[in-house]
Amino acid sequence: MSMETRSAVLAAQERLRAAHIPCREALPDIDDDDYNLVREAAFRTLRDLGSPLDAPGHRLYILSFVGPISFLKTGRTEHVLHRVRTHENAALVHRALLVDAWVSRPYPNARRWEESTLNRLRGLPGAISLGEYFYNIDFDTAVSIAQSERSIY
Structure with missing residues (x-):
């Protein structure tokens, strides 16, 4: 992803987060272009990091959601796009x-x-935390932890 595109995605992410802060009871006023840009960037990141996504093996993933209650979802799967779309829906x-x-490269068994x-x-x-759902954790911190834990196994 180019620096210009990355900057646009970061700015759109911040606008989506800011739109949700005052809107705990109502739907926030978000720009469809911002949402589409951020969503497409998230899926592009998955494809770039985990390519090819249909390669055999388990992958760890971390998804960041913003909403009335923002959260991270972490997990392991062999079917990345299907799992991410399920969580997104x-x-x-x-x-x-x-x-x-974020998604890891394939790994024979990523349970540990x-x-x-x-x-x-x-x-x-x-x-x-509630199972694999996390609150009050920064996305980049979670990714760094997942990457550092990979080096142990």
Whole structure:
């Protein structure tokens, strides 16, 4: 992704986040172009990082959603696009939008990697977790933890 495109995505992400802050009870006034730009960038990132996405193996993923309650969803899958779309559709019911995504390269069995990543995220100061859903954790911090835990396995 070019620096210009990355800057546009970052700005659109911030506008989507800012639109949700005062709108806990109502649907926020968001720009469709911002939403489409951010969503397309998230899926492009998945394709760039995990290419080819249909290669065999497990992958860890981290998805960032902004909404009345913003959250991260972490997990492991063999079917990245299907899993991300499933989570995206579930989040939309709660008025949350996908704003960022990360996926690992394929790994033969990422169960232990996933478990250690989840445990590290749960141990962060101020972190709130419900299973694989996290609140009060920065997306980049979560990705850094997942990447550092990969080096253990």
